[in-house]
Amino acid sequence: MLEKLLKSKKCFKLVLGAGNEDTKSIEKLMKVYYEAGCRFFDLCMDENVAQKAKEICPDAILCFSYGIKDDPHTVKAQINPSKCTGCLNCEETCIQNAIKNGCIDEQKCLGCQKCVSACHNKAIQTYSKTKNLKEILPKILPYKPQCIELHAISDNDTEVENNWNYISENYNGIISLCVDRSIIGDKGVIKRIKKLIEKRKPYTTIIQADGNPMSGGKDDWQTTLQSVAMAEIIQKNNLPVYLLLSGGTNSKTKELANLCNIDLNGISIGSYARKIVKPYIEQENFLENKELFNQAVKIAKELINSTYV
Numbered sequence: 001m002l003e004k005l006l007k008s009k010k011c012f013k014l015v016l017g018a019g020n021e022d023t024k025s026i027e028k029l030m031k032v033y034y035e036a037g038c039r040f041f042d043l044c045m046d047e048n049v050a051q052k053a054k055e056i057c058p059d060a061i062l063c064f065s066y067g068i069k070d071d072p073h074t075v076k077a078q079i080n081p082s083k084c085t086g087c088l089n090c091e092e093t094c095i096q097n098a099i100k101n102g103c104i105d106e107q108k109c110l111g112c113q114k115c116v117s118a119c120h121n122k123a124i125q126t127y128s129k130t131k132n133l134k135e136i137l138p139k140i141l142p143y144k145p146q147c148i149e150l151h152a153i154s155d156n157d158t159e160v161e162n163n164w165n166y167i168s169e170n171y172n173g174i175i176s177l178c179v180d181r182s183i184i185g186d187k188g189v190i191k192r193i194k195k196l197i198e199k200r201k202p203y204t205t206i207i208q209a210d211g212n213p214m215s216g217g218k219d220d221w222q223t224t225l226q227s228v229a230m231a232e233i234i235q236k237n238n239l240p241v242y243l244l245l246s247g248g249t250n251s252k253t254k255e256l257a258n259l260c261n262i263d264l265n266g267i268s269i270g271s272y273a274r275k276i277v278k279p280y281i282e283q284e285n286f287l288e289n290k291e292l293f294n295q296a297v298k299i300a301k302e303l304i305n306s307t308y309v
């Protein structure tokens with residue numbers, strides 16, 4: 001089913017967040033986007049999340065994401081109370097509503113670091129929260145994922161390869177590698193991809209070309225530019241992989257990719273997809289209120305349709 005979707009070149013993936021363990025928001029987002037036509041969901045590699053996702057959309061295509069140490073998707077934020085003046089800038093900035101009363105809810109925090117930039121007192125630090133892949137992967141496999149994603153934005157080749165090899169040896173489905181060029185540069189990215197796909201069959205790997213991870217708050221050309229540029233670098237190398245775009249993706253991404261002659265299999269959207277339905281899903285009794293729910297679905301549908309142009 002996933003291969004068919006990728007081959008259709010109209011693959012839309014909703015990214016719920018590699019670090020998002022907040023099952024309440026996951027439920028609302030999955031229900032809205034499923035109703036709007038999305039069938040492919042990218043979730044945190046966590047047992048509770050997997051169980052919930054299977055309950056919500058039993059026939060959806062599930063991808064579980066794992067981030068290696070220091071990859072931006074494993075980052076969590078923390079407030080130092082001794083430096084905090086209680087100005088609430090961070091609370092207002094956090095799209096996840098993860099900050100309340102001077103504390104950050106680790107389960108909700110995605111590590112986007114927008115709060116860090118918003119704090120003029122340097123009161124917010126970050127840390128990397130990683131899981132043990134050998135412990136978590138066997139717990140996820142019974143939920144029959146159709147894709148496992150490795151977030152590998154790091155210069156630690158050994159760490160990347162060890163995790164990749166473990167997934168390859170223990171999982172038979174499609175594996176997605178999420179990479180950007182911020183740390184290892186254009187040549188480094190291609191070298192890494194070639195090495196990792198060497199022993200895999202052609203078209204059993206997705207390369208998720210990440211522009212600026214978790215940067216997709218705005219719906220403009222600039223925000224999505226890096227994701228398209230990253231895709232262009234991958235495409236030039238003519239690799240036997242499926243190509244998805246992420247990291248700053250929005251309703252302009254497909255149009256820009258078309259203008260640049262990028263032949264995509266699909267687009268993964270996280271921050272922007274979550275942001276546009278946020279005013280609706282935050283309201284009380286959202287799931288029971290048909291009118292509100294349908295308004296959110298309409299907005300989600302427009303975004304999905306923008307990736308089909």
Ligand code: SF4
Nearest residue numbers: 084085087088090119
């Ligand atoms: S922005 Fe900084 S100082 Fe203001 S409430 Fe947040 S952590 Fe405290």
Ligand code: SF4
Nearest residue numbers: 094109110112113115
């Ligand atoms: S702004 Fe981003 S990093 Fe900060 S608490 Fe919210 S989700 Fe976490």
